[in-house]
Amino acid sequence: MEAVLERGFFDRPAEEVAPDLLGRTLWHSTPEGVVSVRLTEVEAYAGSLDPASHAYRGPTKRNAVMFGPPGYSYVYFTYGMHFCMNLVCLGEGTAEAVLLRAGEIIEGRALALSRRPRSSERDLARGPARLCEALGIGREQYGLDVCDPSSPLRMLYGSPASAVRTGPRTGVTSAKDVPWRFWIDGDPSVSPYRLHAPRRPRAVMDQG
Numbered sequence: 425m426e427a428v429l430e431r432g433f434f435d436r437p438a439e440e441v442a443p444d445l446l447g448r449t450l451w452h453s454t455p456e457g458v459v460s461v462r463l464t465e466v467e468a469y470a471g472s473l474d475p476a477s478h479a480y481r482g483p484t485k486r487n488a489v490m491f492g493p494p495g496y497s498y499v500y501f502t503y504g505m506h507f508c509m510n511l512v513c514l515g516e517g518t519a520e521a522v523l524l525r526a527g528e529i530i531e532g533r534a535l536a537l538s539r540r541p542r543s544s545e546r547d548l549a550r551g552p553a554r555l556c557e558a559l560g561i562g563r564e565q566y567g568l569d570v571c572d573p574s575s576p577l578r579m580l581y582g583s584p585a586s587a588v589r590t591g592p593r594t595g596v597t598s599a600k601d602v603p604w605r606f607w608i609d610g611d612p613s614v615s616p617y618r619l620h621a622p623r624r625p626r627a628v629m630d631q632g
Contacts, residue, residue: 425451426580431571433579434494438468438513438520443606445511445522447585449530452559453576457535459559461527461549462582464611467593468604469510471519475598479519490519495571495579499561506553507562511570511579525552525594525605528613535560551615594618 426449434441443466451460469477471490478500479490489498490512498510498521510521527549529536536548536558549555556562561577570579587609592601594617607614 426582428571428573428575429495429579429581431493431495434511434513434571435515436513438470438522439604441511441513442466442468442522442604443588443590444584445524445579446588446606446608448582449580450524450527450559450570451531451578451580452561452565454560456560457532459532459536460530460580461555461559462530463524463527464585465526465605465607465614467523467525467606469521469523471514471521474602476593476596476600476602477519477521479521480598483519487519489567490521491517495569497561497565497568497570497577499556499563499566501563502553507556508552509556509561509565523552524555526550526607526613526615527555528611529558546612548613550613591617 445463445466448463449460471477471479478487483491489496493516494513496512498512499507501507510523513520529548540548540558549558565577568577569575570577585608588606589609590603590606592603593605
């Protein structure tokens with residue numbers, strides 16, 4: 425297996441880590457088997473400096489891992505039905521993170537399809553909730569160390585992308601023009617850009 429990314433990789437501002445994650449491999453082992461994705465789309469969030477971040481108003485029980493050391497997973501439940509995952513960046517207390525938005529399944533395709541049986545090949549991990557579903561990521565993966573070679577959830581070196589584009593983050597209500605969405609140009613697994621669409625108050629939530 426490829427080596428895991430070192431913790432120092434994540435000990436940088438999220439907007440620097442995010443484009444460097446493109447092309448890297450996210451590997452997840454469960455009792456059912458292994459699924460890996462090549463990341464093709466991500467978004468950066470700058471913690472207390474970023475009104476679109478879950479950490480903007482300070483630490484809570486829910487976002488506590490974001491205020492810890494870099495290289496850990498922040499998994500959250502949204503819209504009452506989906507899980508999404510971020511990777512924590514910078515040092516303790518800063519709460520910067522990168523949202524994993526989309527990827528291409530490169531290992532465990534049959535298992536990913538069993539988790540998303542109605543999905544097309546292109547859409548298996550196209551979008552943050554679909555990515556988590558295909559990988560089998562939920563509450564149990566909150567706070568895992570992706571830099572630990574023995575962890576069931578790891579970020580591997582992969583092959584860094586060369587054709588990277590950037591633009592506004594998708595679906596957020598605050599700081600929506602900040603160009604911290606990064607994606608591999610022309611990759612079919614990249615999710616479509618969408619403006620924020622208001623939902624019922626209990627379900628409205630920025631991603632970050």
